[in-house]
C-alpha cells in the first residue's frame with residue numbers, strides 16, 4: 001500500500017505532524033505504540049489546556065488525527081529502505097511511503113555492557129545491512145531479544161552462517177514466527193548476562209557475568225526496539241550527539257525524510273514535539289506535492 005506520508009511514532013510529534021498531512025489531503029499512515037507522554041501522570045505545562053494526564057492528551061491526539069483521515073497502526077518498525085519510494089518493514093508487514101517522518105522519541109539508552117562503546121566500528125556494529133559484509137564467513141553475534149534482533153540476524157545470514165544470538169539475560173520477547181525461525185535455522189541462543197567486551201584494537205571476546213568467555217569477531221547490537229538512531233544509520237542520515245540532525249524545516253540529510261520531537265534532541269517537552277511535528281508535517285506535504 002502506497003502512502004503519501006508515513007509517520008513513525010504516535011507521540012505528540014507524530015500526531016501533530018499528521019494533522020498537517022492528513023488535513024492537507026495527504027494519505028497518511030502513523031505507525032507506533034506507547035508514547036513517553038503516556039507515562040506522565042499530570043501534565044500542567046502544555047499551553048492552552050488544563051492540567052491532565054499524558055495518556056488523556058495522547059488519546060485526544062489520536063482521535064484528532066483519525067478525524068482527519070490518518071490511519072494508525074500499532075506495529076513496531078524494524079527497517080526503512082529507500083528506493084523510488086520508502087519501504088517500511090514492521091513486525092507484521094510492509095508499507096510504502098513517498099515521504100517519511102521519524103518521530104520515535106528519545107533514542108534508547110546505551111546497553112549496560114562494559115567497553116561496548118570502545119569497540120564501536122572495530123567489532124561492534126549497529127546495522128547488519130551496512131556492515132555485515134565485513135564479516136563474511138566469520139563468527140558473529142547479535143545482541144538482542146526482540147523481533148528487531150531477528151530482523152538483523154536475517155540480514156547477517158546473507159554473509160555468514162556462524163551467528164549466535166545473545167540476549168544478555170533477557171527472555172525472548174518476539175513473535176512466534178520469529179521464535180520458530182530461530183529454531184528451524186538452529187541458531188544458538190546464549191541467554192547469560194554479559195559483563196564486558198574485550199580485545200586489543202578489535203573485539204575479540206565476550207566476558208559473561210559468571211566469568212566465562214567466548215571468542216567472537218563481530219557483535220551487532222539490536223537491543224530492544226529499533227530507535228531513531230538505528231533508522232538513521234540504515235538510511236545514512238546524519239546524527240549528532242545521538243540525535244537526528246535536522247535543519248529549521250525539520251529536514252534530515254536524506255531527501256524525503258523529516259524528523260521531529262525528542263529524537264532530534266533539544267528541549268524534550270510536549271510543546272517542542274508538537275511544534276516540530278507541525279513543521280515536519282507541513283514540509284513533508286510540500287515535498288510530496290512537488291513530486292507529483
Ligand SMILES: Cc1cc2nc3c(=O)[nH]c(=O)nc-3n(C[C@H](O)[C@H](O)[C@H](O)COP(=O)(O)OP(=O)(O)OC[C@H]3O[C@@H](n4cnc5c(N)ncnc54)[C@H](O)[C@@H]3O)c2cc1C
Nearest residue numbers: 009010011012013032033035077104105261262268269270
Ligand atoms: C514520566 C514522564 C513525564 C513527563 N512529563 C512531561 C511534562 O510534564 N511536560 C512535558 O512537556 N513533557 C513531559 N515529558 C516529556 C514528553 O513526554 C516528551 O517530550 C514527548 O512525549 C516527546 O514526544 P515525541 O513524539 O517526540 O516522542 P514520544 O512521545 O516518546 O513518542 C515516540 C513514539 O514513537 C514510537 N516508536 C519508537 N520506536 C518505534 C519503532 N521502532 N517502531 C514504531 N514506533 C516506534 C513509540 O511507540 C511512540 O509512539 C514527560 C516524559 C515522561 C517519560
